[in-house]
Amino acid sequence: MNPNYNETELQILEAARKVFLQYGFDGATTQMIATESGINKALLHYYFRSKDRLFEAVFMEAFTRMIPNLLKIFTAEIDFFEKIRAFVGAYIDALLQYPQIPLFVLHELKRNPDRIVQLIKSSGIRPEFILEMFRGEVGKGNIAPIDPYHLLVNMLSLCIFPFAAKPMIQGFIFHNDEAAFQEFLVSRKEQVAEFIIKAIKPC
Amino acid sequence: MNPNYNETELQILEAARKVFLQYGFDGATTQMIATESGINKALLHYYFRSKDRLFEAVFMEAFTRMIPNLLKIFTAEIDFFEKIRAFVGAYIDALLQYPQIPLFVLHELKRNPDRIVQLIKSSGIRPEFILEMFRGEVGKGNIAPIDPYHLLVNMLSLCIFPFAAKPMIQGFIFHNDEAAFQEFLVSRKEQVAEFIIKAIKPC
DNA sequence: GTCTATATTGTGATAGAC
DNA sequence: GTCTATCACAATATAGAC
Structure with missing residues (x-):
């Protein structure tokens, strides 16, 4: 992500991403990350000083991806329903x-x-x-009356x-059929x- | 929940519920639970043998509450849309x-x-x-054609x-206004x- | 920069007095 | 049953050789 990282740092970051996303901050250990990245704990601290700082880098990247690009799509000059489809x-x-x-972001935010x-x-x-745009669409009669907060959260x-x-x-609906769930x-x-x-x- | 627990055990369980639900298994410590329940770690192990067993009791209770009572409502003899409202x-x-x-159950399941x-x-x-019941409603023409899996997951x-x-x-939509979110x-x-x-x- | 070895603290769990 | 004291181990972090 940040091009200021060198080879080794990127290696550590990729391992950290994998381990933190899988186990969360509390469930992950620096040893896991060191093993995963093929180096040792000391080097990890040499580059990132602490588990916290390494985590922060991983979390911020994940959080950025979690935030949907609402603005870009909803400012486009297309039909409202097309905006919904695009988003x-x-x-x-x-x-x-x-x-x-x-799940990672929500858990760590809590x-x-x-x-x-x-x-x-x-x-x-x-x-x-x-929210303002949703209200506008309701006002223009393009969509049925609906509370914009609920519409946003529903989406x-x-x-x-x-x-x-x-x-x-x-587990419960697809009987642990990974492929079926993926297709779903x-x-x-x-x-x-x-x-x-x-x-x-x-209507 | 289980009436076989005595006074002290219930006290520990209530504290464990509070701490585990807040911090998750990895983020919680037996010390936190002991402090929260006003006793000490040793007693906790005396009653529940291990952190794992205590957690298991808390998790199972939480999981039970997480599972919605779909069956009871959807077998009732009322209009389909009333079933939706009731559920x-x-x-x-x-x-x-x-x-x-x-969030607790989903994180711990992962x-x-x-x-x-x-x-x-x-x-x-x-x-x-x-799922079968949803299909039946579609067949009877009571509801528009929809994939029952998606309908269930949407609900x-x-x-x-x-x-x-x-x-x-x-945080983002209600500017940390707890009451507004609750009302929502x-x-x-x-x-x-x-x-x-x-x-x-x-339609 | 990269390693081994170690310091330090915290955790789950138990022994043993009362 | 309830406590204090303690064990064994794992975790983060650092010191210091190379």
Whole structure:
């Protein structure tokens, strides 16, 4: 991500990503990361000083990927329902690349809620913009009356939840058939978009 | 829960619930639980032998609450859309009582996926029944054609996700206004039900 | 920069007095 | 049953040789 990292640092970071995303901060050890990256603990501390700092690097990267690119899509000059389709497709595609991120980010945010204040400042995310746009569409009569807060959260829920609940859904509904679950996630790109559109289309 | 526990054991269990739900298995220590329950570590081991066993008791209880009572509601002799309303209302109400449970259960299931096999056997949950019923409704023309798997997961997503994503939603959308977020969750009982119904109603 | 060895602290668990 | 004291081990982190 940051091009200022050298070869070894990138190696450590990749291992840290793998281990932290799998086990979380509390479940991961510096030994695991050292082993995974083929070096030893001392070197890890030489480059990143502490487990905390290494974690911070991994978390920030994950958090960035977790935040959907709402603005870019919803400012485009296309039909509102096309915006929904574009957003849902792009976001689920993004999550398919890093399926562990949602549960990881949510768990770590809960473990350290103070972080959220810092993140809001630095992220520059403006949910207000999206909410205002939803209100505008309702006003124009393009969509049925709906509370914009719920619409936003519904969109996010339908996209993100299946990734966070993978162990449960895959186990109980797909009998641990990994491939079936994977295909299910892909098919959600279309299914979720149409579900939302039908729910808000004037009728 | 289990009436076979005596006074002290219940005291320890309540503390364990609090600490494990807050910090997860890896983030919690037996010392925290001992302090929280006003006794000491030794006594904790006297009653529960190990951290693992104590955790298991807490997890199983949480998992039970996490599983929605789908069957009871969906076998009732009422209109299909009323079933949706009844289920969403009851499930969100249940989660409002234990808002920490979703993220806790999902995280711990990921940490120990082997558990899922055991849980499926002992739970007696039959998602197949619900799926079959959804198919039946589609066949009868009561609802628009929709993949029953997606409908089931959509229902669960819309109910559960806001609880799991509390730190994020409360922080970014409600500017850390706890009361506003709480009210939002309550209003979802109605909002989510109507959202789903509109999405599947023939039009 | 990279290693081995070690310091230091914290954790789960037990022994043993009362 | 309940406590204090302690063991054995694992964790983060650093010192110091090369």
